[in-house]
Amino acid sequence: MKVLVIGGGAREHALCRSLSLDPDVTALHCAPGNAGIAEVAELHPVDALDGAAVADLAQRLEADLVVVGPEAPLVAGVADAVRERGVPVFGPSAQAAVLEGSKAFAKDVMAAAGVPTARSYLCTTPAEIDAALDAFGAPYVVKDDGLAAGKGVVVTEDVETARAHALACVGAPPAPSRQRGSVVIEEFLDGPEVSLFAVTDGETVVPLQPAQDFKRAHDADEGPNTGGMGAYSPLPWADPKLVDEVLQSVLQPTVDELRRRGTPFSGLLYAGLAITSRGVRVIEFNARFGDPETQVVLARLRTPLSGLLHAAATGTLAALPPLRWSDDAAVTVVVASHNYPGTPRTGDPIGGLTEVAEQDAPGAYVLHAGTKKDAATGEVVSAGGRVLSVTATGTDLAAARERAYRALGRLTLDGSHHRTDIAARAAGES
Ligand code: AMP
Numbered sequence: 001m002k003v004l005v006i007g008g009g010a011r012e013h014a015l016c017r018s019l020s021l022d023p024d025v026t027a028l029h030c031a032p033g034n035a036g037i038a039e040v041a042e043l044h045p046v047d048a049l050d051g052a053a054v055a056d057l058a059q060r061l062e063a064d065l066v067v068v069g070p071e072a073p074l075v076a077g078v079a080d081a082v083r084e085r086g087v088p089v090f091g092p093s094a095q096a097a098v099l100e101g102s103k104a105f106a107k108d109v110m111a112a113a114g115v116p117t118a119r120s121y122l123c124t125t126p127a128e129i130d131a132a133l134d135a136f137g138a139p140y141v142v143k144d145d146g147l148a149a150g151k152g153v154v155v156t157e158d159v160e161t162a163r164a165h166a167l168a169c170v171g172a173p174p175a176p177s178r179q180r181g182s183v184v185i186e187e188f189l190d191g192p193e194v195s196l197f198a199v200t201d202g203e204t205v206v207p208l209q210p211a212q213d214f215k216r217a218h219d220a221d222e223g224p225n226t227g228g229m230g231a232y233s234p235l236p237w238a239d240p241k242l243v244d245e246v247l248q249s250v251l252q253p254t255v256d257e258l259r260r261r262g263t264p265f266s267g268l269l270y271a272g273l274a275i276t277s278r279g280v281r282v283i284e285f286n287a288r289f290g291d292p293e294t295q296v297v298l299a300r301l302r303t304p305l306s307g308l309l310h311a312a313a314t315g316t317l318a319a320l321p322p323l324r325w326s327d328d329a330a331v332t333v334v335v336a337s338h339n340y341p342g343t344p345r346t347g348d349p350i351g352g353l354t355e356v357a358e359q360d361a362p363g364a365y366v367l368h369a370g371t372k373k374d375a376a377t378g379e380v381v382s383a384g385g386r387v388l389s390v391t392a393t394g395t396d397l398a399a400a401r402e403r404a405y406r407a408l409g410r411l412t413l414d415g416s417h418h419r420t421d422i423a424a425r426a427a428g429e430s
């Protein structure tokens with residue numbers, strides 16, 4: 001199978017790594033990719049947001065499968081453009097990707113499908129905002145109703161901070177995927193968060209193993225929200241019935257509702273869940289693999305990835321045998337640039353990559369996010385906020401954690417920061 005992956009983060013590096021180890025994959029391409037992906041796939045300098053250019057590339061490469069990684073190309077209709085050319089594509093249509101692109105749409109789908117989520121109000125005026133903030137009380141949860149790369153959500157004890165964010169959301173220029181100037185204000189959900197991914201062809205839903213992400217920038221969940229600073233899987237503390245329960249109460253009803261509306265969702269349905277004292281609640285849906293959770297979920301998947309994604313892209317998931325998983329645990333730790341998640345500094349050289357790759361750190365490997373090869377020096381340098389995702393497996397979380405941090409210790413990146421407590425609690429270490 002010839003596969004083309006769209007995107008260039010650590011999630012896409014994880015996808016490419018699994019595909020490069022898959023015996024059914026005969027050729028692997030990526031656009032635009034990064035310095036790490038270049039080691040396992042042929043890179044193509046094509047704009048991931050340009051549907052026609054991606055479809056042209058897929059046809060020229062005679063790709064049997066296109067896998068779209070990030071949300072922005074999905075919302076921009078890149079999967080539709082590829083599908084129109086008759087090339088199987090893993091990723092939802094622009095219409096179905098609105099499940100991620102608009103919080104208000106997601107709430108509407110959940111209400112219709114009877115999916116448990118936080119109670120919420122969609123507000124467009126200052127009076128509605130004040131009424132909603134009053135109704136729920138602190139802590140306040142205020143969400144921009146559009147794609148905001150995880151930065152549109154404010155959770156705060158301070159009503160003035162909540163009000164200011166809500167007013168900024170309704171005053172901001174409207175993105176194409178959202179209603180004019182709207183903000184979602186919702187009840188605070190207490191309890192641990194779980195990311196559960198499911199592969200679906202629009203009808204059959206195949207859940208993957210759950211993972212936990214660490215959203216705050218600093219140890220002990222301090223500091224600003226980020227795209228994710230680390231992840232682990234499995235979740236030793238979770239109820240073994242969790243995946244089945246979420247399949248029945250969340251994933252299947254959501255997929256069924258989108259099909260009923262005439263906008264079937266095929267690709268990766270990501271449920272961000274809160275395990276509250278009153279049961280499981282959906283915090284958000286995403287229309288693509290999560291980053292960095294993908295790094296740990298794929299590290300444990302034994303079923304060849306190409307067959308799974310191709311079955312989703314061609315509507316044949318019902319015939320796929322049950323997924324196989326490793327008993328190993330996996331941990332990934334993100335190395336972020338100086339000043340991430342603010343305006344990150346880029347262009348710093350990254351040291352130690354060869355040492356880790358040459359198995360100086362057994363069981364661990366480095367997945368690249370924002371990296372590129374400096375044209376003049378040939379050095380790998382930072383090129384984004386999240387730079388590397390150091391991933392390791394082990395017989396349990398403590399072993400995986402130890403390996404990941406040992407490998408991370410070999411790497412150098414001036415001014416970088418990372419969390420030291422990824423999976424520590426779950427491993428029984430704090
Ligand atoms: P979202 O973009 O909706 O995933 O929100 C980003 C983060 O904000 C989530 O991962 C949670 O940590 C937090 N968050 C969002 N909604 C809620 C909520 N209703 N209650 C508590 N925390 C929330």
Ligand code: GLY
Binds near residue numbers: 289
């Ligand atoms: N790690 C969170 C996300 O991918 O949205």
